[in-house]
Amino acid sequence: MKKTFILLIAAALALSCASIAISKCSHDKTKKVCGTIEGPIGMGEAPETVRKAMENTKVDSRYENIMTDEESKVSVWSLMRTDDNTSAEGFGIIVEKNGVKTAFPDIRHGNNPSAHYNAATETLWITGADMEGTGILVERPYIINFDTDNHAVITATIDPYDMQQAVCQHAGYTIDGENITLYNDNDSIYTATNTISDMGGFDDDALWVGEQINYDISGDDIVVHITPGVNFIVGKVLLYDDMPTISARVVFGEEKPFSLTDVAIVEECEGEE
Numbered sequence: 677m678k679k680t681f682i683l684l685i686a687a688a689l690a691l692s693c694a695s696i697a698i699s700k701c702s703h704d705k706t707k708k709v710c711g712t713i714e715g716p717i718g719m720g721e722a723p724e725t726v727r728k729a730m731e732n733t734k735v736d737s738r739y740e741n742i743m744t745d746e747e748s749k750v751s752v753w754s755l756m757r758t759d760d761n762t763s764a765e766g767f768g769i770i771v772e773k774n775g776v777k778t779a780f781p782d783i784r785h786g787n788n789p790s791a792h793y794n795a796a797t798e799t800l801w802i803t804g805a806d807m808e809g810t811g812i813l814v815e816r817p818y819i820i821n822f823d824t825d826n827h828a829v830i831t832a833t834i835d836p837y838d839m840q841q842a843v844c845q846h847a848g849y850t851i852d853g854e855n856i857t858l859y860n861d862n863d864s865i866y867t868a869t870n871t872i873s874d875m876g877g878f879d880d881d882a883l884w885v886g887e888q889i890n891y892d893i894s895g896d897d898i899v900v901h902i903t904p905g906v907n908f909i910v911g912k913v914l915l916y917d918d919m920p921t922i923s924a925r926v927v928f929g930e931e932k933p934f935s936l937t938d939v940a941i942v943e944e945c946e947g948e949e
Contacts, residue, residue, distance in 0.1 A: 706848030707849055709844055709849060709883045709904060711837075711843075711884065711885060711886045712840075712885070712886030712887050712914070713814070713840050717814075719782055720767060721782055722767035723765055725758045726764050726765070726781050728758070729768070730755065730770070738755060738757050739754065739755055740754050742769075742790065743791035745793045747795070750772065750793045751771075751773075752769065752791040753769070753772070754769055754789055766786045766804075766805070769789075771800065773826040778827050783830075784804045784806055784816070785802075787808060789803060789805070790891075790894075792893040800820040800821070801818070801893040803817050803818070804818070811887060811888075812887045813890055815836070815889060816835065817834055832928060836889055838933070839900060840886045842934070843885050843922075846939075847904070848860075848862065855868070855870075856869075856883065856918075865922070865940070865941055868920060872917060877908065878906070879908055879909055879912075882908075883907070884904065884914055885903075885905070887905055888901075888905070888916065888921075898926040899926065900923065900924050900926055901942060902923075903916055903919055903921045904916075922942070923938075925938040
């Protein structure tokens with residue numbers, strides 16, 4: 677089990693776009709970012725209709741395929757509706773390996789779940805949205821392994837609150853005029869220039885995280901993406917127009933559930949807006 681979760685520190689950060697490494701420009705007057713999530717969200721609790729629908733793990737037209745690894749004979753399916761007229765409300769996952777299906781009614785898959793199977797470690801990663809809406813996407817990763825009978829077991833997950841707090845421990849910022857400089861443990865990583873002029877200026881607590889937490893699980897590591905939002909005097913709503921996305925590799929260990937390494941700024945892919 678230990679070997680499954682301890683990711684090598686020296687492994688390369690896998691991203692679909694290039695990242696900018698942090699620069700070593702320290703500052704001793706940084707202010708800590710704030711967190712929007714007030715406490716642990718906890719694992720989901722599916723509606724009774726979902727539980728009843730998943731008593732029989734037969735995959736039919738009510739399900740949508742998230743991932744199939746034909747060589748490893750591993751598939752992941754999300755329940756979209758319990759019958760023709762009833763939504764599954766974003767709950768319900770079936771994992772199949774070698775023909776053996778395991779139902780997880782309490783996994784929130786949300787609108788855009790993802791899954792990745794690492795054949796070398798025989799580990800399945802799934803991400804689903806704990807919260808989503810206009811300007812909000814808060815995902816949770818699930819780490820799944822298989823017993824000797826090919827039944828799937830959730831062996832680790834990260835509550836969005838815990839990820840938020842891990843980021844808040846290390847992330848800071850300074851403001852100079854319209855420039856917001858982001859820091860990781862007092863090392864500057866990016867300077868953004870505010871272009872919003874009709875919100876009355878920055879609030880005293882100007883930078884927050886917690887509304888935008890998602891994961892890239894397409895490579896050899898789990899990579900978290902965090903986008904901070906700016907709080908202004910007017911409106912009391914976070915705006916993201918000028919802020920970058922921060923990435924970090926998630927490392928599972930023995931002394932604490934996880935840590936973050938290889939902090940970087942994710943560049944936009946060519947052609948992205």
